Amino acid sequence: MVTAPRPLHIVHTEASMGWGGQEIRILTESKGLMERGHRVSVLCAEGSLLQQQAADYGVVVTPLPIGRKGWRGLRAISRWLREHEPDVIVTHSSTDSWLTALAARLRSRPIPVIRLRHISAPVTKNLPTKWLYGTLSQHVITTGELICDMLVEYNGLPREHVTAIPTGIDLEQFQPGEQRQARAAVGLPEDLFIIGIVATLRSWKGHLYLFDAFSKMATPNMRLLVVGDGPEGPDYRKHVHQLGIQEQVLMVGQQRDVVPWLRAMDLFCLPSYANEGVPQALMQAMACGLPCVTTTAGSMGEIVYHGRNGLLVPPKRSDLLAQVLLNLAEDPVQRDLLATQAAQDAKRQFGLSHMLARMEQQFYAVLP
Structure with a gap:
């Protein structure tokens, strides 16, 4: 026995x-x-x-x-x-x-x-x-x-x-949900297109490149939702003001439950340029059925396959990041395809x- x-x-x-x-x-x-x-x-x-x-x-x-x-x-x-x-x-x-x-x-x-x-x-x-x-x-x-x-x-x-x-990650917690209900829960309007990031405010998570990219491509009905806190917070807020996008960037700090914030997003972006293994936030976003844009830093390319379940851009290229985000924002069909495959892959692997x-x-x- x-x-x-x-x-x-x-x-x-x-x-x-x-x-x-x-x-x-x-x-x-x-x-x-x-x-x-x-x-x-x-x-x-x-x-x-x-x-x-x-x-x-x-x-x-x-x-x-x-x-x-x-x-x-x-x-x-x-x-x-x-x-x-x-x-x-x-x-x-x-x-x-x-x-x-x-x-x-x-x-x-x-x-x-x-x-x-x-x-x-x-x-x-x-x-x-x-x-x-x-x-x-x-x-x-x-x-x-x-x-x-x-x-x-x-x-x-x-x-x-x-x-x-x-x-x-807990796949019973992180799974697709109803966007309208999520936005109501966190107090966000229904009629905005929201690009989001969930990450500690550390330099190598790439927030500055995301801010720069967003300033190049944002339309009046777009918002950038930043969930997380960390040592770079004051400098990031200053940078957002210098870019003149403070009315469109929503920095909501650390959240105990990030699920409704993820479900409130239209797409997720994590533009890290160093140090990453396989980030939990990226896995969580995929599991919640979000189209994701990230970089080739660390091991992120081990779960995101370009054009299949997400999009990859080179690190530290805010110009390319802006173009990819704008193209994806204007293409609901591609967003749906990437999101569906991301959720399926997450359910199988994460x-x-x-x-x-x-x-x-x-x-x-x-x-x-």
């Missing part, structure tokens, strides 16, 4: 103070793993946004002094591991990865560590980093195949040491259960 794998005690660590797709994946994955019968602990930096948001996901987190590298953080993690004895640890940012991997390795009974790399920025090529990724970590998981290839080809990791497991099952498989694979 085959015995089912035992439930695990899984730990996620995160030193980041910010909020974005990386932190959302940690909490979403933790919630999903708990629903599958596992015990999950999340160790985060004291005062972080992840700590503040965790209750919305039903996840209990433990704040520790791991916001920066140092003996205090190393001692805190070592003490916590000694008291709780988890089966496997998943680290997410550089600082917590170093602290946790060292703490796990210094024990008499080492705990297997998985390094999860979310973004496509190159990993520093030096001996300490190779030691962290190749020796201190039993396996490396990335959010896209491109990131795997970079770690293998540029950093010299063995291919069998790296696995791509894109983030999954489910949360697929990600959770693959993560589980990798956890069991690294156990001693």
Whole structure:
């Protein structure tokens, strides 16, 4: 008789103070793993946004002094591991990865560590980093195949040491809906054509290029809906005013539930130029049945196939972006075709259960 794998005690660590797709994946994955019968602990930096948001996901987190590298953080993690004895640890940012991997390795009974790399920025090529990724970590998981290839080809990791497991999304939550009802819910008029973006206001998400593109192609009945907040917010508002489009750009800040905002859009645009894996916002927009325009940055081309379920433009080309957006805005037939295919592809590929099952498989694979 085959015995089912035992439930695990899984730990996620995160030193980041910010909020974005990386932190959302940690909490979403933790919630999903708990629903599958596992015990999950999340160790985060004291005062972080992840700590503040965790209750919305039903996840209990433990704040520790791991916001920066140092003996205090190393001692805190070592003490916590000694008291709780988890089966496997998943680290997410550089600082917590170093602290946790060292703490796990210094024990008499080492705990297997998985390094999860979310973004496509190159990993520093030096001996300490190779030691962290190749020796201190039993396996490396990335959010896209491109990131795997970079770690293998540029950093010299063995291919069998790296696995791509894109983030999954809740397809019961993110699905097509009635636009009129969504606009009424968020207070937007029915008679506008709305181009939208959902993203943290960080430089590499490409908002400035979208603002510039919108200023070149906007008609009086168009609006640009910007959902999200972040460090670049004040500068972006200033830029919008300098372009003279402040009456047509709706910056609504961070929203707890982005579904009605997505459903209120006519098309979605994410013009990132760096660092992306497979962005959750792009997956969510596709799952909601939106025609999407994005770039070839990171692993976005692994889910968007140009002319089939979305459109791809080169990064940092606001002139081309403006032309593509305007052409699509004037072509309802193409928008419908792209949207229908995007929703079908999302339903087949982006489910949360697929990600959770693959993560589980990798956890069991690294156990001693």
